[in-house]
Amino acid sequence: MALVAERDSFDELMTCRLSAAPRRRSPCSIVIFGASGDLTARKLIPALYHLHKDKLLPDPTRILGVARREKTDESWREELFEALQTHSRTQPVDRGAWEAFAPKLAYCRGDLSDPATYRQLGARLGEASEEALRRNLLFYLAVPPSSFGLIVEQLHAAGLLHRDPPEPSWQRVVVEKPFGHDLASARKLNERLTRYIHERQILRIDHYLGKETVQNILMFRFSNAIFEELWSRGSLDHVQITVSEKQGIGNRGGYYEEAGALRDIVQNHLLQVLALVAMEPPVSLDPESIRDEKVKLLRSIRPIPPERVDEFVVRGQYFAGYVDGELSPGYRQEPRVRPDSNVETFVAMRLLIDNWRWSETPFYIRTGKRLPLSASEIRVQFRPAPNVLFAAACGGRLEPNALTLRLQPNEGISLHFNGKVPGTSMTVRPVRMHFSYNAAFGAYTPEAYERLLLDAIEGDPTLFIRRDELETAWRIVDAVREGWGDRPLTNREFYPAGAWGPAAADDLLARHGHTWRNPRPPEADK
Ligand code: BG6
Numbered sequence: 381m382a383l384v385a386e387r388d389s390f391d392e393l394m395t396c397r398l399s400a401a402p403r404r405r406s407p408c409s410i411v412i413f414g415a416s417g418d419l420t421a422r423k424l425i426p427a428l429y430h431l432h433k434d435k436l437l438p439d440p441t442r443i444l445g446v447a448r449r450e451k452t453d454e455s456w457r458e459e460l461f462e463a464l465q466t467h468s469r470t471q472p473v474d475r476g477a478w479e480a481f482a483p484k485l486a487y488c489r490g491d492l493s494d495p496a497t498y499r500q501l502g503a504r505l506g507e508a509s510e511e512a513l514r515r516n517l518l519f520y521l522a523v524p525p526s527s528f529g530l531i532v533e534q535l536h537a538a539g540l541l542h543r544d545p546p547e548p549s550w551q552r553v554v555v556e557k558p559f560g561h562d563l564a565s566a567r568k569l570n571e572r573l574t575r576y577i578h579e580r581q582i583l584r585i586d587h588y589l590g591k592e593t594v595q596n597i598l599m600f601r602f603s604n605a606i607f608e609e610l611w612s613r614g615s616l617d618h619v620q621i622t623v624s625e626k627q628g629i630g631n632r633g634g635y636y637e638e639a640g641a642l643r644d645i646v647q648n649h650l651l652q653v654l655a656l657v658a659m660e661p662p663v664s665l666d667p668e669s670i671r672d673e674k675v676k677l678l679r680s681i682r683p684i685p686p687e688r689v690d691e692f693v694v695r696g697q698y699f700a701g702y703v704d705g706e707l708s709p710g711y712r713q714e715p716r717v718r719p720d721s722n723v724e725t726f727v728a729m730r731l732l733i734d735n736w737r738w739s740e741t742p743f744y745i746r747t748g749k750r751l752p753l754s755a756s757e758i759r760v761q762f763r764p765a766p767n768v769l770f771a772a773a774c775g776g777r778l779e780p781n782a783l784t785l786r787l788q789p790n791e792g793i794s795l796h797f798n799g800k801v802p803g804t805s806m807t808v809r810p811v812r813m814h815f816s817y818n819a820a821f822g823a824y825t826p827e828a829y830e831r832l833l834l835d836a837i838e839g840d841p842t843l844f845i846r847r848d849e850l851e852t853a854w855r856i857v858d859a860v861r862e863g864w865g866d867r868p869l870t871n872r873e874f875y876p877a878g879a880w881g882p883a884a885a886d887d888l889l890a891r892h893g894h895t896w897r898n899p900r901p902p903e904a905d906k
Pocket of ligand 1: 625644645
């Protein structure tokens, strides 16, 4: 890790640039399976386009798309250009940059189960004049998980993917979530993949880890001495982590019916954020040290006994209601959802971490679709002031201190404390000190996929999920699934679209003297 300290000439602030040296960004070919899918058009190509525009892609780079639909290189490029107009984070799309980027894109039609597809892919990869483009290969599996094993097997059979490619070649496989649907299937899939490649060649993506604000959790904790001193059961009362979404499930009913909120968000994004908030300081910033600490933390989460699931977990499903004044259908009325579905669109959990730092400090996590607003936030709630002086005079109505890390949108960090309202009376009121990313750094926020694709090209696994992390996370959510079994949802588990989940979620906290603190709506920050 090379460290560069730079003094900012204007405000005398010391900036420390940490860059892993040497950055190995060798020319490569990126092969995207699922080239005509949504993820490719909405996320992957816009991310690659921006990396190209910012001169971060290795030179040269080739991008080959594989899918079943009939297309030519030209028609695929046209389609992607059109999608970019909608999905690019910078607008308008820079024509010049696109014209330099588009020739890198080539399309390869074929069925994933047909060996001829892989022969054809091999031939196209072989067309490259530069050797590095033929030997450094990043395979991106933007396809349903049922095809992961098949693709890796076929790539291996076609001689395109090896466990130990001869140095200095490299070959890596990026897999999208969900990686399995429970611990047993995840293990099976791992075993299938590692028959052909090493664990270190598998990059399991969780796009939350590519978000700037999520990466900032570790930097915030371990580059500021004042907070880390307080970061334990001695000073903290509890922690709340919310990932709320205003949107419903859109046209993803088929997928969501199999996943539900527990597999879609809790197993990955929420547990990953929790691990970063609660883990011990790693011994160094190298990828394995960080991942070791995350696994240790996940392993310290007290197992939820399936027969007592309701003491720790609340699930919910939305019915028709108003979001932003507009009537939204209920989950059971969404396309490709069974009319009697019991799939959860909301989950709230009370987790206890059995280690020295956190013993008996609850971590509440929740996520839901069709909630009043889209926001992801960590709220670290400090212990209340002792019941003397102002706290005693206020009769328990004095707000405890809190620190909010707002992950998105309106990214920022706020410290909540009490202050005297100016005037002749003694009136106390909560106020907040706020740091806003936009105000401090400008509005530039790269998409999570840009960072993750670059790390995949460089072979930096820090922000990808290791096998033991994944399996530990599955173990946690499997116990919950087992507890729910086939039990149908009860009335108490439904919530109207536009509400903060079912009433049972409030009771989960109320039983322990706590209340949910909902994220601030964007207008509150104007
Ligand atoms: C995905 C889930 O992983 O994350 C979606 O499958 C969810 O259901 C999305 O909407 C949320 O991501 P973001 O970046 O919009 O918060």
